[in-house]
Amino acid sequence: MVPKAVMIHCPTVLMYSIQDRLVPRWSFAALDINEAIDIAYILRMSGELFDRYILRFRGNVETLLVAYKGHYLQV
Secondary structure, three states, rough: OOOOHHHOHHHHHHHHOHHHHHHHHHHHHOOOOOOOHHHEEEEEEOOOHHHHHHHHHHHHHHHHHHHHOOOOOOO
């Protein structure tokens, strides 16, 4: 889940929905396709900005969908 250091640095993340916002975005940030990113910034992005951000990773659509839904595929 979200590291304690992120919550201390940005306590407003505690007001966000865990299921609808934090888990999907944390799953996305944990993927190997990301470059070094600031997780606090990803958690605070508006929905529209986040959607535009993940469009950069279109080549990994299946991986993104799995991460966003919070499920893992059994391959």
